[in-house]
Amino acid sequence: MSFLSIQDIHHTYFTKSTAKTALASISMDIEEGSFISLLGPSGCGKTTLLSIIAGLFNPTQGLITLEGQPVQDVNKHMIGYMLQQDYLFPWKTIEENVTLGLKIQKKNDPKLFSDALSLLAEVGLQGTEKQYPKQLSGGMRQRAALARTLAVNPKVLLLDEPFSALDYQTKLKLEDLVSETLKSFNKTAVLVTHDIGEAIAMSDRIYLFSANPGRIFKVFDMNEELRNMTPFAARNHPSFPTLFQSIWKELESLEYDRQ
Numbered sequence: 506m507s508f509l510s511i512q513d514i515h516h517t518y519f520t521k522s523t524a525k526t527a528l529a530s531i532s533m534d535i536e537e538g539s540f541i542s543l544l545g546p547s548g549c550g551k552t553t554l555l556s557i558i559a560g561l562f563n564p565t566q567g568l569i570t571l572e573g574q575p576v577q578d579v580n581k582h583m584i585g586y587m588l589q590q591d592y593l594f595p596w597k598t599i600e601e602n603v604t605l606g607l608k609i610q611k612k613n614d615p616k617l618f619s620d621a622l623s624l625l626a627e628v629g630l631q632g633t634e635k636q637y638p639k640q641l642s643g644g645m646r647q648r649a650a651l652a653r654t655l656a657v658n659p660k661v662l663l664l665d666e667p668f669s670a671l672d673y674q675t676k677l678k679l680e681d682l683v684s685e686t687l688k689s690f691n692k693t694a695v696l697v698t699h700d701i702g703e704a705i706a707m708s709d710r711i712y713l714f715s716a717n718p719g720r721i722f723k724v725f726d727m728n729e730e731l732r733n734m735t736p737f738a739a740r741n742h743p744s745f746p747t748l749f750q751s752i753w754k755e756l757e758s759l760e761y762d763r764q
């Protein structure tokens with residue numbers, strides 16, 4: 506069984522009078538340390554799948570396991586979630602925000618606290634420990650959110666459009682930082698994005714979803730050269746535009762089908 510195994514997931518949202526099938530027949534085998542992206546038209550179930558992987562609710566059918574254990578039974582801190590908004594607490598300092606997960610888990614080992622603070626340095630935020638989130642730029646806050654997510658040492662990171670609210674330059678820099686940080690800690694990541702370029706630049710594999718219900722429509726594996734590059738360098742690799750075009754075409758055909 507793979508590290509993170511998604512086995513035949515179906516999910517229907519029920520209300521009193523409606524039933525909306527958001528996901529059908531989703532299976533994936535995700536290796537430890539790999540970076541995968543979910544791409545697809547709006548409403549194809551990307552966020553639903555991330556929520557199910559996070560164990561936030563159970564799918565109508567199917568099973569997701571992390572190292573052989575159903576995700577609902579896995580310690581919640583094994584799976585970290587990073588969202589478009591940073592959700593830092595405005596009344597807490599950056600240091601307090603970053604170490605919050607450790608406090609919640611009642612982990613009082615000073616080594617864990619100093620590791621969490623060195624993560625802040627690793628994401629380039631040394632010196633901001635005593636500052637409050639509103640004193641930082643959007644990109645800096647997302648870096649603090651990354652440090653906070655990593656501080657509890659999760660095995661899997663779920664990233665739901667974490668760069669989409671940032672300006673282009675900040676986004677490119679943060680893509681490199683996230684990619685390098687996750688690689689250095691051998692973390693496994695699942696990214697939801699609408700940005701084809703970002704998916705190509707950051708991922709080992711891209712799952713393109715179709716909608717109504719959400720299904721895996723195509724799988725793209727990045728070549729080894731691209732996989733071993735930083736996202737910024739990957740965007741300048743000769744194979745990048747070709748890949749971009751082919752994914753764009755597939756995505757266009759899906760969007761067209763919906764009209």
Ligand SMILES: Nc1ncnc2c1ncn2[C@@H]1O[C@H](COP(=O)(O)OP(=O)(O)OP(=O)(O)O)[C@@H](O)[C@H]1O
Pocket residue numbers: 518519525526527545546547548549550551552553554
């Ligand atoms: N709580 C809910 N109750 C009912 N239907 C829902 C609920 N959440 C999502 N849906 C529906 O399930 C489908 C998948 O939604 P989801 O948010 O997972 O898609 P998505 O691919 O993440 O979309 P987007 O790219 O727009 O963020 C959509 O048709 C949506 O309307």
